[in-house]
Amino acid sequence: MTTAEPARTQPNEVLRHVKAVAPHLRIDTLKRALDVVQAMMTGQSVNLSVLSGHLPGKSSVEARKRCAERAFRDKQLTRELFLSLMFPSHP
Numbered sequence: 001m002t003t004a005e006p007a008r009t010q011p012n013e014v015l016r017h018v019k020a021v022a023p024h025l026r027i028d029t030l031k032r033a034l035d036v037v038q039a040m041m042t043g044q045s046v047n048l049s050v051l052s053g054h055l056p057g058k059s060s061v062e063a064r065k066r067c068a069e070r071a072f073r074d075k076q077l078t079r080e081l082f083l084s085l086m087f088p089s090h091p
Contacts, residue, residue: 021084025076036071037085 018030025033039054040046052065059067071077 017088018085021088022081025081029074029076032067032071032074033077033081033085036068037082039068041086 014034015027015030018034019025019027022030035055036051039051043050043054045051048065048068051068052061055064055067057064057067
């Protein structure tokens with residue numbers, strides 16, 4: 001018996017949507033924010049040690065933890081931006 005996998009959203013489609021929400025941010029900054037949001041939702045935590053296990057990449061857990069720390073310290077990545085990524089408004 002196999003389990004159904006969730007539908008995967010195309011990364012470019014998500015980035016286009018997010019770029020429309022925050023046109024002033026660079027794509028790499030938005031990608032980092034999206035990775036952290038996805039890790040928060042997958043790990044159901046904001047603890048950096050937990051998030052690091054859910055961030056993409058093959059780097060060490062410590063390197064991914066530093067990546068999450070940078071995302072939270074980045075002054076461009078505001079609380080409002082993170083909230084808009086986690087709870088997009090529907091027209």
